[in-house]
Amino acid sequence: MLAGARARIDALDDEILDLLEKRADIAREIAVAKQKAKIESFHDPERERQVLERLAHRGEGRFPPDAVRAVFREVMSACLSVEQPLRVAYLGPEGTFSQMAARHLFGLSARYRECATIDAVFDAVQSRDATYGVVPIENSTEGAVSMTSDALLDGQLLIRQEYILPVSHCLLTRASSLSAIDTVYSHPQALAQCRLWIAKHLPRAQVVQTTSTAAAAREAQADDRAAAIGAAIASEIHDVPILSRNIQDRPENATRFVVLGHDDAKPSGRDRTTLAFGVTHHEGALRRVLTEFETAGVNLTRIESRPSRQKAWQYVFLVDVEGHRDSPELAKALKGARHSATFVKVIGSYPRSDPPAPKGKPSPKTRGRKGKG
Numbered sequence: 001m002l003a004g005a006r007a008r009i010d011a012l013d014d015e016i017l018d019l020l021e022k023r024a025d026i027a028r029e030i031a032v033a034k035q036k037a038k039i040e041s042f043h044d045p046e047r048e049r050q051v052l053e054r055l056a057h058r059g060e061g062r063f064p065p066d067a068v069r070a071v072f073r074e075v076m077s078a079c080l081s082v083e084q085p086l087r088v089a090y091l092g093p094e095g096t097f098s099q100m101a102a103r104h105l106f107g108l109s110a111r112y113r114e115c116a117t118i119d120a121v122f123d124a125v126q127s128r129d130a131t132y133g134v135v136p137i138e139n140s141t142e143g144a145v146s147m148t149s150d151a152l153l154d155g156q157l158l159i160r161q162e163y164i165l166p167v168s169h170c171l172l173t174r175a176s177s178l179s180a181i182d183t184v185y186s187h188p189q190a191l192a193q194c195r196l197w198i199a200k201h202l203p204r205a206q207v208v209q210t211t212s213t214a215a216a217a218r219e220a221q222a223d224d225r226a227a228a229i230g231a232a233i234a235s236e237i238h239d240v241p242i243l244s245r246n247i248q249d250r251p252e253n254a255t256r257f258v259v260l261g262h263d264d265a266k267p268s269g270r271d272r273t274t275l276a277f278g279v280t281h282h283e284g285a286l287r288r289v290l291t292e293f294e295t296a297g298v299n300l301t302r303i304e305s306r307p308s309r310q311k312a313w314q315y316v317f318l319v320d321v322e323g324h325r326d327s328p329e330l331a332k333a334l335k336g337a338r339h340s341a342t343f344v345k346v347i348g349s350y351p352r353s354d355p356p357a358p359k360g361k362p363s364p365k366t367r368g369r370k371g372k373g
């Protein structure tokens with residue numbers, strides 16, 4: 001019985017592998033076609049999303065839909081690696097949420113380059129040392145990541161993809177109880193996302209900032225009276241046990257990451273555009289620019305102001321709007337905004353990513369499985 005079942009699995013595995021080899025051959029053909037069409041970026045996030053969603057819905061549930069996504073994530077990562085090897089820079093070190101986001105977006109076959117700072121990720125892509133870069137842009141609890149905003153404003157790179165990663169923090173420590181902890185280490189963003197939890201459970205501990213959550217885990221590894229706040233994966237990588245899970249103040253805590261490149265994405269039908277503009281110091285100047293979007297029927301999903309860094313007390317505005325810059329509505333709004341603003345800079349159009357569904361509730365897209373199609 002067991003031997004028979006294993007023989008059938010062996011036969012199926014052979015078939016699956018033969019099919020994967022055939023799939024890789026087709027990916028090579030696609031690479032030639034893309035080269036002929038002078039398409040520079042072989043990576044096509046919208047096509048990947050469609051493939052994953054179609055297959056996750058097509059399955060009958062005996063092989064879990066999340067596993068369908070995970071398997072085909074790696075299949076496409078491998079097929080892309082035979083088309084065009086990718087180098088992806090991310091904010092390291094290993095064990096950070098940025099690494100989780102990068103792995104989710106590009107799979108295990110991409111080559112990764114960890115960078116010590118957000119600016120270094122921008123530099124790696126700008127100098128073409130890396131094909132793409134993955135950086136956090138905002139957190140649902142703490143707001144904008146200002147280093148990313150400033151680097152987007154100052155540089156030439158474009159956003160070509162976004163991904164919202166649910167962020168669940170753990171307390172990592174070799175101490176056996178909370179009362180044995182003197183010091184808590186973490187990145188300022190993570191500390192801020194767990195501020196109330198720390199005040200309640202570790203009121204006497206000294207709070208120390210580190211450059212990353214993974215660096216904090218290393219501190220906790222070295223000292224049994226120290227703890228770190230970070231991802232569960234940092235516990236494995238840095239060999240520090242988890243004492244408490246889900247310690248972020250807001251259960252739906254999530255970070256939005258963006259992929260940077262030299263070009264942005266083609267219209268997908270469900271897009272977002274990030275842009276920046278400046279206004280003069282006159283009454284109603286900001287309102288006039290925003291009215292251009294309103295009259296063109298373009299929905300604003302985020303607005304952030306940053307110091308211009310050219311003159312004190314002057315600001316530039318970073319906004320996210322729904323739609324692709326090539327759409328007639330947004331093209332019209334941008335034309336109007338160029339008249340009302342001191343400058344307008346488009347930082348990229350890319351497919352919109354859905355926020356994660358709350359635990360236990362399927363996302364609108366996966367609710368109610370459709371038949372095979």
Ligand SMILES: O=C(O)C(=O)C[C@]1(C(=O)O)C=C[C@@H](O)C=C1
Nearest residue numbers: 030042043044047048076079080
């Ligand atoms: O369809 C394509 O454009 C491909 O290159 C193939 C493929 C895939 O393996 O399905 C690989 C990489 C792209 O990012 C999207 C899809």
